Amino acid sequence: MALAALGVAPLAMAGPLTVVAPNANQSANGSGITFGVFGFVTDLTFQWGYAASQFSAIPVGSVITSIGFRIAAGDSTVTSALTYSEFDIEVSTPAFPISSLTNNFANNQGANLVTVLSGPLTIPGGSLVGGAGPNPFYDITFTTPFVYPGGDLLFTILRSGPTPSPLLSTADANTLASLPAGLTNAVAGGLNATTGVLGPNSPITKLDFARVPEPATLALLGIGLAGIGFARRRKLH
Numbered sequence: 001m002a003l004a005a006l007g008v009a010p011l012a013m014a015g016p017l018t019v020v021a022p023n024a025n026q027s028a029n030g031s032g033i034t035f036g037v038f039g040f041v042t043d044l045t046f047q048w049g050y051a052a053s054q055f056s057a058i059p060v061g062s063v064i065t066s067i068g069f070r071i072a073a074g075d076s077t078v079t080s081a082l083t084y085s086e087f088d089i090e091v092s093t094p095a096f097p098i099s100s101l102t103n104n105f106a107n108n109q110g111a112n113l114v115t116v117l118s119g120p121l122t123i124p125g126g127s128l129v130g131g132a133g134p135n136p137f138y139d140i141t142f143t144t145p146f147v148y149p150g151g152d153l154l155f156t157i158l159r160s161g162p163t164p165s166p167l168l169s170t171a172d173a174n175t176l177a178s179l180p181a182g183l184t185n186a187v188a189g190g191l192n193a194t195t196g197v198l199g200p201n202s203p204i205t206k207l208d209f210a211r212v213p214e215p216a217t218l219a220l221l222g223i224g225l226a227g228i229g230f231a232r233r234r235k236l237h
Contacts, residue, residue: 025174046200059212070133074133079126095108095111097182104194121140
């Protein structure tokens with residue numbers, strides 16, 4: 001109550017934010033599918049990006065804590081667990097505009113690259129829910145958060161083939177031809193490959209952000225805590 005009286009209530013505004021990219025697909029199925037995220041039996045390196053316009057609601061300095069994908073419309077729920085011996089996710093800003101990505105994975109990544117998840121991954125049975133769509137997202141929590149610096153974002157998945165292979169379970173995605181030029185691009189190749197093929201479909205991507213308090217809110221908090229400390233000292237005397 002003392003903090004609220006001192007004007008620190010705005011801290012409640014520092015809650016999480018969720019963005020679906022492309023924004024237009026938050027409640028609409030994509031125009032295509034991709035095997036790059038969950039399936040196929042093949043080991044894969046899969047890289048895609050989204051333009052800054054998709055993150056206009058996100059304050060710079062917010063922290064990405066998880067990423068989510070959903071089963072494509074018409075696919076069935078995956079009832080068995082999927083196990084990947086390797087499922088690494090890397091996040092950075094791109095070294096080039098999204099529309100100008102090369103077929104070289106490392107060259108596309110910015111200097112602020114963070115490996116946000118590394119190692120084996122198991123997706124419990126029933127977690128990838130199918131249906132007519134748009135289907136629910138399955139969220140993968142990062143072990144190392146990524147601080148959003150503003151601008152475009154680039155994502156890279158390096159994964160083994162799942163056991164068992166979800167041959168009919170694809171992720172909801174868009175064909176590049178169905179999106180405005182420059183909004184996204186993608187590259188796919190073998191696991192730990194240096195280069196890949198440009199142009200596969202890009203997955204509809206959900207991101208959860210932990211929003212940092214505004215500087216003014218932090219200042220109010222400091223004033224509030226100082227005021228409480230001063231009041232306690234006066235009471236003691």
